[in-house]
Amino acid sequence: MGRNYGILRQVIEAWQAKDVEGVLAHMADDIVWHYAAGALPPVRGKAAAAKLLTRFQQDMHAIQWNIFAHAEAGERLFIEGVDEYRTADGIRVAAPYAGVLEFRDDLIVGWRDYVDLGVIADQKSGSPLSAQVTTLLDRPLAG
Secondary structure, eight states: OOHHHHHHHHHHHHHHTTOHHHHHTTEEEEEEEETTTTTSOOEESHHHHHHHHHHHHHHOEEEEEEEEEEEEETTEEEEEEEEEEEOTTOOEEEEEEEEEEEEETTEEEEEEEEEOHHHHHHHHTTOOOOHHHHHHHTSOOOO
16 A cells, blocks of 8 residues: 555545544645545635535535545546445435545645536435446445
């Protein structure tokens, strides 16, 4: 496991424990976080990231980060996976994504998640997981 992937694993553990401060401890003060790159403007700075994480916590429960592949190139970590969680109403959401994290001094300074917000919206409105999403979930997880 590479150094940056190890840092991401610590972020995941903190997020699953609903420890916002633990997640923020791995972010630089000047982080630029595109949590839905191409669809929504990025969050800039640790204070804005804290607000977003707090908002996410209200509707994301039983969170699982299914990571199927990852690679490191210098200070960049590339990941492919499906984030899976339950909403406050008990609806299962499984969102396939690809992500790129950039590091400086072991802190995340850039985070870009490429995700289809339409897939999430469909699931939240009550549509079952599509065959494509189910197929993606059925793959072996990365070590």
